[in-house]
Amino acid sequence: MINQLSLKIPSCTWSRPIGLGWDKPYTVRYASNIDDGPWHGMPLGGFGAGCIGRSSRGDFNLWHIDGGEHTFKNVPACQFSVFESNSTFSQAYALSTQAPNDGTLKAWQWYPTTPSTEGTGNYHALYPRSWFVYENVFQAQLTCEQFSPIWAGNYQETSYPVAIFLWNAHNPTDVAITLSIMLTWQNMVGWFTNAVKSPQVRVRDDGSPVYEYQPRWGESQGNYNQIVENTQQFGCVLGRLGSDQPLQEGDGTWCIATLKQPQAEVFYHSRWNPEGIGDEVWQSFAEDGSLPNYLDTTATNNTQLGAAMALRFTLQPGETLEIPFVLAWDLPITEFAAGVNYYRRYTDFFGKSGNNAWAIASTALEEYQTWRSQIQTWQKPILDREDLPNWFKMALFNELYDLTSGGTLWSAASELDPIGQFAVLECLDYRWYESLDVRLYGSFALLMLFPELEKSVMRAFARAIPQGDDTPRIIGYYMTIKAESPIAVRKVTGATPHDLGAPNEHVWEKTNYTSYQDCNLWKDLGSDFVLQVYRDFLLTGADDVEFLADCWNAIVQTLDYLKTFDLDGDGIPENSGAPDQTFDDWRLEGVSAYCGGLWLAALEAAIAISDILLTHNLGDLSVFSARRCAMAVQKSIYETWLQQSLPIYQEKLWNGQYYKLDSESGSDVVMADQLCGQFYARLLDLPDIVPSDRALCALKTVYEACFLKFCNGEFGAANGVRPDGSPENPKATHPLEVWTGINFGLAAFLVQMGMKDEAFRLTQAVVQQIYDNGLQFRTPEAITASGTFRASTYLRAMAIWGIYLVIN
Numbered sequence: 142m143i144n145q146l147s148l149k150i151p152s153c154t155w156s157r158p159i160g161l162g163w164d165k166p167y168t169v170r171y172a173s174n175i176d177d178g179p180w181h182g183m184p185l186g187g188f189g190a191g192c193i194g195r196s197s198r199g200d201f202n203l204w205h206i207d208g209g210e211h212t213f214k215n216v217p218a219c220q221f222s223v224f225e226s227n228s229t230f231s232q233a234y235a236l237s238t239q240a241p242n243d244g245t246l247k248a249w250q251w252y253p254t255t256p257s258t259e260g261t262g263n264y265h266a267l268y269p270r271s272w273f274v275y276e277n278v279f280q281a282q283l284t285c286e287q288f289s290p291i292w293a294g295n296y297q298e299t300s301y302p303v304a305i306f307l308w309n310a311h312n313p314t315d316v317a318i319t320l321s322i323m324l325t326w327q328n329m330v331g332w333f334t335n336a337v338k339s340p341q342v343r344v345r346d347d348g349s350p351v352y353e354y355q356p357r358w359g360e361s362q363g364n365y366n367q368i369v370e371n372t373q374q375f376g377c378v379l380g381r382l383g384s385d386q387p388l389q390e391g392d393g394t395w396c397i398a399t400l401k402q403p404q405a406e407v408f409y410h411s412r413w414n415p416e417g418i419g420d421e422v423w424q425s426f427a428e429d430g431s432l433p434n435y436l437d438t439t440a441t442n443n444t445q446l447g448a449a450m451a452l453r454f455t456l457q458p459g460e461t462l463e464i465p466f467v468l469a470w471d472l473p474i475t476e477f478a479a480g481v482n483y484y485r486r487y488t489d490f491f492g493k494s495g496n497n498a499w500a501i502a503s504t505a506l507e508e509y510q511t512w513r514s515q516i517q518t519w520q521k522p523i524l525d526r527e528d529l530p531n532w533f534k535m536a537l538f539n540e541l542y543d544l545t546s547g548g549t550l551w552s553a554a555s556e557l558d559p560i561g562q563f564a565v566l567e568c569l570d571y572r573w574y575e576s577l578d579v580r581l582y583g584s585f586a587l588l589m590l591f592p593e594l595e596k597s598v599m600r601a602f603a604r605a606i607p608q609g610d611d612t613p614r615i616i617g618y619y620m621t622i623k624a625e626s627p628i629a630v631r632k633v634t635g636a637t638p639h640d641l642g643a644p645n646e647h648v649w650e651k652t653n654y655t656s657y658q659d660c661n662l663w664k665d666l667g668s669d670f671v672l673q674v675y676r677d678f679l680l681t682g683a684d685d686v687e688f689l690a691d692c693w694n695a696i697v698q699t700l701d702y703l704k705t706f707d708l709d710g711d712g713i714p715e716n717s718g719a720p721d722q723t724f725d726d727w728r729l730e731g732v733s734a735y736c737g738g739l740w741l742a743a744l745e746a747a748i749a750i751s752d753i754l755l756t757h758n759l760g761d762l763s764v765f766s767a768r769r770c771a772m773a774v775q776k777s778i779y780e781t782w783l784q785q786s787l788p789i790y791q792e793k794l795w796n797g798q799y800y801k802l803d804s805e806s807g808s809d810v811v812m813a814d815q816l817c818g819q820f821y822a823r824l825l826d827l828p829d830i831v832p833s834d835r836a837l838c839a840l841k842t843v844y845e846a847c848f849l850k851f852c853n854g855e856f857g858a859a860n861g862v863r864p865d866g867s868p869e870n871p872k873a874t875h876p877l878e879v880w881t882g883i884n885f886g887l888a889a890f891l892v893q894m895g896m897k898d899e900a901f902r903l904t905q906a907v908v909q910q911i912y913d914n915g916l917q918f919r920t921p922e923a924i925t926a927s928g929t930f931r932a933s934t935y936l937r938a939m940a941i942w943g944i945y946l947v948i949n
Contacts, residue, residue, distance in 0.1 A: 144262070144274050144275065144276050144282045144283070144284065150265050150272050150274070150284075151267050151520075151524055152531060153267065153524065153531035153532070153534040153535045154265035154266055154267045154271075154272070154535060155265070155266045155267070155535050155539055155912055155917055156263050156264060156265045156266070157197045157263065157264050158197075158260045158261075158262070158263055158264075159197060159198065159199065159238060159252070159254070159260070159261050159262045159263060159264055159273065159275075160197070160198045160199070160238030160239075160252070160254035160255075160261065161197070161254070161260075162179075163179045163914070163915040165914070165928065166178065166179040166914055166915030166916075167179075167910075167914045167915060167916055167921075167924065167928055167929060167930045168928065168929055168930070169929065169930060169931070169933075170923070170925065170929040170930060170931045171346070171347050171931065173345050173346050173347055174347070174570045174931060174932065174933075175211065175569050175570055175933055176933070177213040177919070177933075178915070179914075179915025179916070179917075180196040180197070180198060180200070180202060180239075181194060181196060181203065181915075181917060181918040181919050182194055182195045182196040182197055182203075182264065182266065182271060182918060183195075183266040183268055183269070183270075183271040183287070183539070183542060183918055184203060184205070184542055184545045184546035184918065185287055185288070185289050185304035185468075185545075186205075186289055186302055186303070186304060186545055186546075187289055187290070187291065187298070187299055187300045187301040187302055187303065187487060187545070188291070188299050188300055188486070188544055188545060188549050188551050188563070188594075189208070189300060189485055189486050189487075189549050189550050189551025189552070189561075189563065190300055190301060190302035190303075190470075190485055190486075190487050190551075191205060191206035191207065191208065191302060191333070191470065191472060192205045192206075192545045192546045192549075193205070193206070193304065193468075194546065194918070195271075195287065197264035198237055198238040198239050199220070199221075199236045199237035199238060199239070199252060199273065200215040200216075200217070200220075200237040200239045201215070201216055201219040201220070202214060202215045202216070203546065204216075204333070205546050205548060206329075206332075206333035206470070206472060207333040207334055207335070207356065207390065207391070207475070208475035208485075208548065208549075208550050208644060209475075209548040209550065209566060209572065209574075209643070209644025209648075210333075210335070210354050210356070210548070210644060211354075211548070211569050212333075212356055212358070214358075215237075215239055215241075216327055216329075217235075217237070217239075217240070217241040217245065217246050217415075218245075218246065218325055218326070218327040218415035218419075218445075218447050219325065219326050219327055220235050220236060220237055220324075220325055221235075221236045221285065221306070221322065221323065221324055221466075222234060222235040222236060222249070222322075222323040222325070222426065223236060223275075223279065223283065223320065223321070223322055223323075224319075224320065224321040224323070224426055224427065224429070224430035224451075224453075225279050225280060225281060225318060225319070225320050225321075226318070226319045226429070226430070227280060227314070227316050227317065227318050227319070228316060228317075231427075231428075231429075232250075232278075232279075233250055233423075233426060233427040233430070234250050234251065234252045234253075234278065235249045235250065235251050235252065236252050236273070236275075236285075237251060237252060238251060238252050238253070238254045238261075239251070244418075245415065245416055245417065245418070245419070246415070246417075246418060246419035246423075247418040247419070248418045248419045248420040248423040248424065249419050249423050250423075250427065252278070253278060259276070259277050260276065260277065261275065261276060261277055261278050262274045262275040262276040262277070262278070263276075266539060266917075266918075267520075267535065267538050267539065268291075268538045268539045268540075268541045268542050268545075269288050269289055269291040269292075269516060269541070269545070270286060270287070270288040270513075270516060271286070271287045271288070272284055272285065272286050272287070273285045273287075280312075280313075280314055280318055281310050281311060281312055281313075281314075281318050281320055281456065282309075282310070282311040282312075282313055283308070283309070283310055283311075283320075284308070284309045285306055285307070285308050285309075286305075286306070286307040286309070287304060287305070287306050287307075288304070288305055288307075288512070288513065288516065289301065289303060289304055289305070289545070290303070290305075290505075290508070290509075290512035290515070290516075291516070291544075291545070292512075292515045292516050292518075292519040293519045293589075293590040293591065294590070294591070295515070296560050296591070296593060296594075297490060298508075298512060299591070300485070300486035300487040300489075300490075300551055301469075301487050301490075301501060301504075301505075302469060302470045302471065302472070302485075302487055302501065303467060303468070303469045303470075303501050303502065303504075303505045304467070304468045304469075305465060305466075305467055305505055305509045305512070305513075306324070306465070306466040306467070306468070307463065307464075307465050307466075307509065307513070308322055308463065308464040308465070308466065309461065309462075309463050309464075310322075310454075310456060310461065310462050310463075310464065311456070311460070311461040312456035312457065312458055312459060312460050312461075313459075314458060315458045316458065317455055317456065317457050317458070318455070318456050319430060319453065319454070319455045319456075320430070320453070320454060320455075320456065321408075321426065321429075321430025321431070321451050321452065321453035321454075322451065322452050322464060322466070323422070323426055323430075323432070323449060323450065323451035324397050324399070324449070324450055324451075324466050324468075325413075325415075325422060325447055325448065325449040326377075326379065326395065326397050326447065326448055326449075326468070327415045327445065327446070327447050328361060328364045328365075328366060328379040328380075328381075328395065328441075328445075328446040328447070328448065329379070329395060330361075330364050330379060330380060330381040330391070330392070330393060330394065330395060330472075331357055331360055331361065331362075331363075331364065331381055331391050331392065332356055332357050332358050332359065332360060332361075332391060333356055333357075333390070333391045333472065334356065334357055334389065334390040334391035334476065335354050335355060335356065335476075335645075336355040336356070336357050337353050337354070337355050338479040339478070339479055340352035340353040340354065340645055341353065342645070344615070344617045344620060344656075345617075346621075347617075347621060348617030348618050348619075348620055348621040348657045349570065349571055349617060349655070349657050350617065350643075350654070350655065350656050350657070351572070352643075352645045357391065359445065360443065361441050361443055361444065361445055361446060362441065362442070362443040363381050363382040363440045363441070364379070364380070364381045364382075364440060364441050364446050365379075365380055365381070365382065365438050365439060365440040365441065365446070366378070366379050366380075366411045366412055366438065366446060366447075366448040367380070367411065367438045368409055368411055368436060369396075369398075369499050370401075371503070372401075373400060373401055373506075374398055374399070374400055374401065374502075374503055374506050375398065375399055375400075375401055375407045375409075375450065376396050376397060376398030376399070376450075376467075376499055376502055376503075377396065377397050377398070377409060377411060377448040377449075377450055378394050378395070378396050378498060378499050379394060379395040379396065379397075379446075379448055379498075380394045380395075380496075381394075381440075382440050388473065388474060388493075388494070388495050389474060389476070389482075390472075390474045390475060390476035390482065391472060391474075392472065392474070392495050393470065393471045393472040393473060393495035393496075393498070394470070394471050394495060394496055394497070394498035394499070395468070395469070395470045395471075395498055396467075396468070396469045396470070396471075396498035396499045396501070396502040397448060397450060397466065397467070397468055397502075398466070398467045398469070398499070398502040398503065398505075398506060399450060399452055399464065399465065399466045399467070399506070400464070400465055400506050402452065402454065402462070402464065404454050404455070404462070405452045405453060405454040405462075405464070406431075406452070406453045406454070407450065407451070407452055408430075408431045408432035408433075408434055408450065408451040408452075408453065409432055409434055409435075409436070409448075409449065409450045409451070410422050410432045410433055410434070410435045410447075410448070410449040410450075411435060411436050411437055411438065411448055412435065412436075412437040412438075412439070412446060412447075412448075413435075413447045413448075413449060414444070414445060414446075414447065415445045415446070415447040416444075416445045421433075421435075422447075422449045426451060429453075430451065430453040431451065431453060432449055432450070432451050452464055465505075465506060465509055467502045467505045467506055467509070468502075469498045469499075469501040469502035469505060470498055470501075471491065471494075471495050471496065471497045471498040471500075471501060472485075472495065473485055473487075473488045473493050473494075473495050474495075475550060475552075477642075477644055477645065477646055477647050477648055478645060478646050478647055481646075481647050483550070483552045483553070484552065484553040485551065485552065485553065486551040486552060486553055486554070486560075486561045487501075488553050489553050489554050489561070493553075520538065523537065523538075523945075528948075529948075530901065530905075532905060532908055532909075533901070533904065533905075533908070533944075535908075535912070536904075536908045536911075536912065536941055537941055537942065537945055539912075539917065539918070540586070540920060540938055540939050540941050540942075541586055541590075541939065542918045543565060543583075543920070543934060543935075543936060543938070543939060544565060544586065544587070544591075544939075546918070546934065547565040547566050547568075547934055547936060548565065548566035548569070548572065548574075548644065549563075549564070549565050549566075550562070550563065550564045550565075550574070550648060551563050551594075558597055558600075560593050560594070560597065561597070562597055562601060562649050563587075563594040563597050563598055564598065564601075564641055564648055564649070565587075565936055566934070566936065567579050567640065567932075567935070567936050568921075568922060568932045568933060568934050568935040568936065569932075569933055569934045570931075570932050570933070571655065571657075571932060572643055572644065573639075573640040573641075573642060573643040573654040573655055574640055574641040574642060574643070574648050575598050575601075575602075575640060575641045575936075576639055576640045576655075576936065577602060577637060577638070577639060577640070577666050577669050577670060577673070578639065578663070578665055578666060578669055578722065578723035579723065579882070579935075579936050579937045580598070580673070580936060580937075581665075581669045581672070581673060581723075581817075582882045582883065582885070582886045582937045582939075582940035582943065583882055583935075583936040583937040583938065583939040583940055584598070584673065584939070585939060585940055585942040585943040585946055586939040586941075586942040587939075588676070588677060588680060588681070588942075589680075589942055589945075589946060590942075592677070592680075592681040595677055595681075596677050596681070596685070596688055598641070599670075599673055599674055599677055599688075599692065600688075600691055600692070601641055601649050602637065602638065602641070602670055602695070603670075603674070603691060603692040603694075603695040604695075605632075605638045605641070605652045606635065606636070606637055606638070606670070606695040606698055606699050607634060607635070607694070607695065607698060608632065608634065608652070609630075609632055609633060609634035610630065610631040610632040610651070610652075610653070611630045611631070612630065612631040613628045613629070613630060613631075614628070614629055614630070614631055614656045615628060615629075615656070616629055616656060616657070616658060616659050617656055617657045617658075618657055618658050618719075618720065618725070618726075627659070629656075629659035629661065630661070631653050631656075632652060632653040632661065633661040633702070635698045635699060635701065635702035636653075636660075636661045636666070636667075636699065636702050637666040637667045637669070637670045637695075637699045637702075637703075638652035638653040638660070638666075639652075639653055639654075639655055639660035639663065639666060640652060640653065640654055640655060642654050657725060658719070658720060658721065658725050662706075662717060662719065662721045663721050663722055664703065664706060664714050664715075664716050664717075664721050664722055664733070664736040664740075665722040665723055665735070665736050665739050666699075667699040667700060667702060667703035667743070668703065668736070668739035668740050668742070668743035668818075669739065669743075670695070670696070670699055671696050671699070671700065671743040671746050671747050671750075672739065672742055672743050672746050672821050672825070674688075674689065674692045674696065674746075674750070675689075675746035675747075675749060675750055675825055676821070676824065676825055678750075678753075679825055679826070680946075686753060686754070686757045689750050689753060689754055690754060690757075693750065693751075693754060693772075696747055696750065697775055700743070700744075700747060700779070703740070704782070711732070711785065711786070711789045712782050712783075712785030712786035712789055713732045713737045713740055713741075713786045713789055713790065714736070714737075714740060715730075715731050715732055716729035716730055716731065716732075716733045716736055716803060717730075718730045718805075722735060722736050724860060724875045725875075726874045726875040727860075727861070727873075727875045727876060728806070729802065729803045729806070730803050730804070730805035730806045731793070731803050731804035731805030731806070732789065732790065732793045732794065732803060732804040732805075733802065733803040733804075734794050734800035734801060734802060734803070734812060734815035734816065735812060735814060735815060735817060735818075737786075737790050737794070737818070738790070738800075738815070738816055738817060738818025738819055738830055738831075739817060739818040739821070740786065740818070741783065741786055741787060741790060741818055741822070741830040742818040742819070742821045742822040742825075742827065742830055743818075744779050744782055744783040744786070745783065745822060745825075745827040745828060745830070746821075746825060746827060747775075747776075747779050748776055748779050748780060748783070749825075749827060751772050751773075751775060751776040751779070752776070754772060755769060755772055755773065755776070787830065790830070790831070791831070795831075795835060798838060798839070798842050798864070799811050799815065799838070799839040799842040799843065799864075800812075800815045800816065800831070800835075800839055802815070802861065808869060809863055809864065809869070810861040810862065810863060810869050810876065811842055811843055811846040811847060811861065811862060811863065811864055812843075812860065812861045813843050813847040813848075813858045813859065813860050813861060813883060813884075813887055814860070814883050814886065814887065815839060815843065816831065816836055816839055816840065816890065817886065817890075818830055819831050819836050819890075820886070820889065820890040820893060823893055824893070824946075824947070836894065837894055840890065840891065840894055840896065841896075842864065843858065843887070844858075844891070844896070844899055844903070845866075846862055846863070846864050846865070846866050847859050847860070847861070847862055847866075848903055848906075849866075850862070850865060850866025851866050851879075851926075852926045854902070854903075854906055855906065855926075856879045856906060856907075856910055856924060856925075856926055857879040857881070857884045857903060857906045857907040857910065857924070858879060858883075858884050858887055858903060859876065859877055859878065859879055860875055860876050860877070860878055860879075860880060860883065861875075861876035861877075862876065862877070875923075877925065877926075878923035878924070878925055878931065879907065879910075879923065879924050879925070879926075880922055880923050880937065881907055881911065881920055881921065881922065881923070881924070881935065881937065881938040882922070882935065882936075882937025882938045882939070882940040883937070883940075884903060884904070884907045885904060885907070885938065885940035885941045885943060885944055886940045886943060887903065888900040888901075888903050888904045888944050889940070889943040889944045889946070889947045891903065892944060892947045892948055893947050897948070900944065904941070904944060910924055911924075911938075914928070916930060916933070919933040919934050920933070920934070920935055920938040921933045921934075921935055921938075922935040922937060922938075
């Protein structure tokens with residue numbers, strides 16, 4: 142029987158039958174990389190607040206509660222259950238198809254997967270909302286909508302650590318049905334912090350730096366649960382006895398709560414054992430939908446503690462009822478290195494005590510309908526567009542999952558940062574923040590939806606460029622090719638850092654964390670910085686001149702630094718023959734199409750920025766006059782470099798069909814992203830860096846060779862193949878990978894050049910690979926034609942918003 146309530150769900154969700162597995166999901170390319178398997182659902186929780194994930198089989202299994210850290214583990218005691226009875230029968234199920242395999246909760250009955258060929262319902266996701274639609278098991282029609290208050294341009298509720306579970310129950314039969322919905326939760330206070338306070342950093346077999354993370358999983362000494370209520374709301378706070386010490390990471394409270402309903406009875410059990418068979422709650426719940434109303438607030442002696450609440454009601458034939466449940470958590474501190482603590486953004490609105498989970502839950506129960514309509518209002522103009530296919534709308538919103546579950550940080554406001562500081566990991570395997578070469582593509586979503594957060598990230602890079610760090614390091618890449626590593630300093634003054642640091646040190650302050658390559662030698666980062674600064678100014682109203690002024694000194698410093706790599710004086714910095722750009726396994730030599738094009742576009746952007754700053758009087762007039770003279774000189778230098786560079790780029794790289802990989806290697810590879818610089822120049826209304834007829838010719842060559850001739854266009858565009866689609870080196874890594882974010886960037890370029898049909902064909906191929914093969918809500922950097930992936934939960938894939946930007 143079709144659940145009529147499902148008709149209200151948007152038509153462009155990602156959906157999957159509840160509990161249906163995957164025959165051949167993608168598997169990880171390198172065994173040392175994270176591969177949790179395909180059971181990932183849309184994450185719940187605000188930006189930087191920590192998040193949880195619930196998969197399409199109903200289990201809560203993703204715990205990104207500790208900023209920047211990853212725990213993937215089903216916690217069976219955290220679950221919804223439904224009891225149903227009419228005059229002739231009764232039944233009760235915990236709503237996950239994944240029963241525990243360790244002997245716990247044996248008394249519970251778990252949701253069936255396939256009682257018939259019709260299935261037992263469907264899971265739907267369209268970030269930040271997801272739905273479970275239950276079918277063919279219950280007599281009543283039941284749906285559960287899940288969401289957090291995330292919508293574009295909102296810098297308050299978007300930070301809240303809260304998830305709403307909005308139940309809809311309808312009786313389509315001709316007899317009365319009694320239902321009871323139970324929410325159980327395990328007390329996890331104190332679990333989400335690293336037990337290893339100064340973890341040693343080692344080099345993994347793929348050359349990347351890693352450190353040990355051991356959450357205090359299951360350490361529940363002093364935890365307790367207590368019932369809380371007011372005239373309209375009922376809840377249970379899960380806490381821990383306070384100590385004489387100041388609040389630490391992991392300390393605070395959780396809360397489960399619901400609204401009291403005139404026609405519903407509330408039941409509870411404040412202390413049951415999640416490691417037992419579960420009969421303390423299940424016996425009475427399965428019998429008549431009740432709980433024993435057992436109240437015990439005693440703190441545990443490091444035993445496990447569960448809380449439960451249930452709402453029981455009767456629906457007459459044709460009757461419908463909406464019931465909200467809420468989960469909130471107040472864990473206000475994120476700790477990086479031992480003693481380096483930041484308060485989370487939501488504490489600007491709820492205080493820093495850690496005792497406010499009930500206040501957050503209570504606010505959610507008051508505001509959830511407003512929040513839901515705000516999300517719908519934000520999404521409606523896009524969902525209503527008939528020129529965008531449903532699969533594109535689905536991926537456009539669902540790729541935003543990374544803003545919630547990408548190890549996201551959002552700190553409390555300060556005088557220097559009035560809406561706090563923000564950061565998203567490059568990915569879970571490369572666990573450092575806001576990698577600048579990656580966000581050149583992946584930051585379009587943040588720019589378009591939360592522009593003030595985007596600018597805060599770029600200000601952090603501007604502050605970092607003048608800083609230096611002489612700490613010596615070995616370079617991991619050389620270990621992977623079994624060569625002796627040179628010793629490199631961590632951060633050269635004036636160099637643009639690759640990233641804003643890692644969770645085990647001091648994000649925003651200790652930058653350039655990765656040591657896979659010596660990023661001080663990279664030839665794209667400085668250009669990436671300049672282009673993103675001008676982009677963020679231009680595409681957010683072109684009126685925040687103060688933002689440009691804040692970044693100007695860093696622009697001058699980093700372009701001067703980058704120019705020192707122009708060893709032959711032709712105007713364009715040369716690649717060194719080591720992998721020294723975002724394709725950091727790929728050796729480029731001499732002038733390269735990729736880095737050279739970004740350099741030309743960055744010079745144009747720097748000239749445009751100087752023009753704007755020269756026409757605005759910012760601050761003290763005498764100081765401004767001196768700065769103005771220096772700026773005019775700087776502008777003329779950039780104009781000289783640009784005039785010198787433009788013809789060199791053509792002479793050295795154009796071969797009549799496309800732009801060569803580089804000027805020195807002799808390779809005939811067609812690089813998919815050869816004209817990223819030209820794409821950015823057009824995007825920012827700057828002069829073309831190459832003639833438009835050549836750009837179009839090169840783009841058509843890329844589309845033919847890298848996409849259509851590479852596995853017949855099944856996977857997307859490979860990074861670099863020969864003109865006939867064959868590999869230059871069959872053992873190469875990066876050239877033969879399909880990078881999701883690079884493909885979305887290439888698609889945006891195709892749209893920009895009038896090839897919209899081709900752009901959608903390319904994008905659809907990549908989207909299908911992700912969402913049909915168990916990679917949803919963990920989109921990787923790379924997939925291969927052999928069904929493997931690399932680097933899950935990757936920042937660059939949010940480049941799909943660049944396609945939407947150019948379409949507009």
